Amino acid sequence: MRMSQAFGRTMREQPAEAEMASHGLMLRAGLISKLASGIYSYMPLGWRSVRKIQDVMRKEMNAIGGQEINMPVVNPGDIWKESGRWYEIGPEMTRFKDRSGRDMCLAMTHEEPVTDLARRFIDSYRQLPCVVYHIQTKFRDEPRARGGLVRVREFTMKDAYSFHADQADLERYYPHMCEAYERICRTCGVPVLKVLSDVGMMGGSMAHEFIYATNSGEDTLIRCRRCGYAANREVATFNKAAGQTPSSAGNRRGHAEKVHTPGKDTIASVTEYLGVSPVLSIKTMAYFTQEGDGPVMALIRGDLDINERKLANFLGTAQVRLALPEELEAHGLVQGFMSPVGTEGFKVVVDDSISAEYAYVAGANEKDYHLINVVPGRDFPLERVADIAAAREGDLCPVCNAPLSQARGIEVGNTFMLGTRYSQSMGANFQDEDGSLKPLVMGCYGMGVGRLLACIIEENRDDKGIIWPITVAPYHVHLLSLGTGSQVLETADKLYDDMQRPGIEVLYDDRDESAGVKFNDADLLGMPIRVTVSQRSIEAGGVEVKLRAAEESTIVALDEFENEISGLIRREFSRFVPEN
RNA sequence: CGGGGAGUGGCGCAGUUUGGUAGCGCGCAUGGUUUGGGACCAUGAGGCCGCAGGUUCAAAUCCUGUCUCCCCGACCA
Known part of the structure; x- marks a missing residue:
């Protein structure tokens, strides 16, 4: 393709709408053009x-x-x-x-x-x-x-x-x-x-x-x-036990007992106040399903968070949302002190991090009061147990126990x-x-x-433009001529024809533009191989060949050009397509 | 749908606060000089300032409505 005839243009400045690097480059290189939000035309190069x-x-x-x-x-x-x-x-x-x-x-x-x-x-x-x-x-x-x-x-x-x-x-x-x-x-x-x-x-x-x-x-x-x-x-799942086994099992024999915890409405504050590890506390959240069912109580160990996707899947609904403060109040639930103990008629889903082997701190469902010695299964039902925990950075791999990222x-x-x-x-x-x-x-x-x-x-680019893998590049070779000397133009025209004969795909910058414009467009458009014909290259013995991904270029004599270029193309392909 | 931002020539932007009939850079056209990393000179073309109402002698600018686009969230195979 001769660039002098090509449909579309490159842009020096990035359109304001582009946020991602790939988006900006696609617009600047003229690969795509937006017709409406989320609806694009493909230009010749992009297509x-x-x-x-x-x-x-x-x-x-x-x-x-x-x-x-x-x-x-x-x-x-x-x-x-x-x-x-x-x-x-x-x-x-x-x-x-x-x-x-x-x-x-x-x-x-x-x-x-x-x-x-x-x-x-x-x-x-x-x-x-x-x-x-x-x-x-x-x-x-x-x-x-x-x-x-x-x-x-x-x-x-x-x-x-x-x-x-x-x-x-x-x-x-x-x-x-x-x-x-x-x-x-x-x-x-x-x-x-x-x-x-x-x-x-x-x-x-x-x-x-x-x-x-x-x-x-x-x-x-x-x-x-x-x-x-x-x-x-x-x-994502993770190992909830390893390294976090509660050292104290609390007093499982004691009855659940109400303690005064003024203003301690978070796991962090109440466990600190009572001198207990968050691992021995129960966090209670209330959700509604997309269908409006609820509130559903979701219980999880105090140091973990609920994964709403997992909870929704377990409940067989498309989506759950946290109950609003006024909804909690309407159902007699006390935010910050919520509890499955002593509250009737709610569906309770318990994360499998909570064990009947331990005694926990949980809310008393009364402002400024918590319960201690709460034993799951004894003090509240363990009927619906599932993995509803959110995996986080640093949690342990479910397979090998290494920290997850x-x-x-x-x-x-x-x-x-x-x-x-x-x-x-x-x-x-x-x-x-x-x-x-x-x-x-x-x-x-x-x-x-x-x-x-x-x-x-997004993956194959630098600050100047795209660096196409040759497998999906619009063209294999970007040929450009510098200057208007007849020897240069004739050589470039001949190379353009010669390369296309054996099936090499060539984008030929035959425009009457300055060297800077042509080089910058070549970098922006990012074809894997650049071939430059100029007075200088001819005097040096041939044409300049440069890989887009490489820094240095080489001068290739005209009678070696065909071999050289086809070898380069083969090598470029082999980087992306394993031998088969 | 909630929050934020923006619509002025193909692209990037100024002008809007303080109303007076539109400007800059790039790009485009023509001629000339240039030619290895986004050249220079000259002359041009191109915009009913998103749209619709309103206020006013006069609206890109003020008011109301509306549409579109971008970002965060919600949503998403």
Whole structure:
């Protein structure tokens, strides 16, 4: 491509709307252009990268048995009513009626249409397992778009779906998909962590996220740098016992006893006042579910915090929220002194950090009073016990006991073992070997194309611009000519033609611009290999060749150029694509 | 949806407090001089100041409403 004819322009200054580095670079380099909040056009350079990313995805999906299909963006409401999500999903799904008044929606993901395909075409266990995928536009009316392509409303996603005869077969297949995900990210130059994640609105039994760790990410993950344990904060577990075993078991034989604790309405103040470790206290919180049920009492050891995601999952609701002070009062609960002892009629969820083996300090549900010698199971019921604790920086790894650390990241992809959530509700059955009809066992695997592009740039850049991995660079080579001397122009024109013949992708800066402008644009646009033709280079014996990622350049003689450049391109590819 | 900020030419911004009919840098066009790290000179094009009402002799500027965009939170496969 000759830059003199290229559609789009670079910008010297970063547009004010850009917050993240990758967002600013994409706008400055002219890769994308915003049409509305969270809705972007791709310009020629950006689109070339997108197509390369998609091809990397295709190659890996095909390699694990995926067959590419394409499903519609506009869906009839009917199939979403069958799965139930028509009613579960809120305003983030765009709905409308067609001219004859039928309910329609924009697909935000494609479980429903793919399950419809499966029930039409899969009849027998002989057809299983079976994997299809597509790369398609999705629309989610996000409450808030942000970070350029990181969180948008219209986006393209690679979505794969696998169908199995049973859970065991899904579990056999699942790791292949995870490995494919890791290869895709590696090929694109983005390091990712595979972390355990919440199944969220997708349902199912097990899920992972593939996260690019960066401070500008919006997800929080908990990980162990010693053994590699990693999980989204929403589901992260930790060892609650190690190193924190209460030294004193209190007086388990004594009755729960009311003590005066004036103004001590926090765990820290009351345990200090009574001279007890927070480990031997019980923190009581009150929540309401999204459906308005409550208050539900959530109990946890005084030194820990509640993880609201875990609590919501345990209660089978989408979301919980803390009760408001006036709600507590209306139910006769005393903030700061709340207690499960002596209060009737509340659902009580107890974190498994609380043990019937110890006696604790707990609220007395009366202002300025606490109870001591409270024994779980004796003084209040231990009926609903679960892990509802929030893992924090410094807590101990559930696997190896090393301290956990917390990091931020961007979710590039996710994998779910869906099970029969959709096949059951939509009647996607197959006949098994024994002649019985069974619901298909499904997995689904998503990966955001634009989001991966944002991560590629976030990871591969310096203060001058993008440093593309050659695998996804819009062009392999950035050729530029300096000056208007006829020898320079003729040489550059010839190199442009010569390189393209064997399939090298060349962006040719043939504009009548000063050297500074051309070099700075080359750095900003970030093609992996830069070739400069100038009077100076010709006098030095050829053309100057420089890697975007390197400091130094070399002069290559014209008769060695073809070999040299193709060798360089091969070496660049081998950095990202392991030999195979 | 709650809190904060902002809408003035393609991009970055000034002007708004103290109303008087729009300006700077970059970019763009034409001509000339330049040519290895964002050159220089000259001459130009391009804006009903987000939109709608109102106040006023007069509104980018004051008042009311509304839309859009950005950030934090909520939300999120």
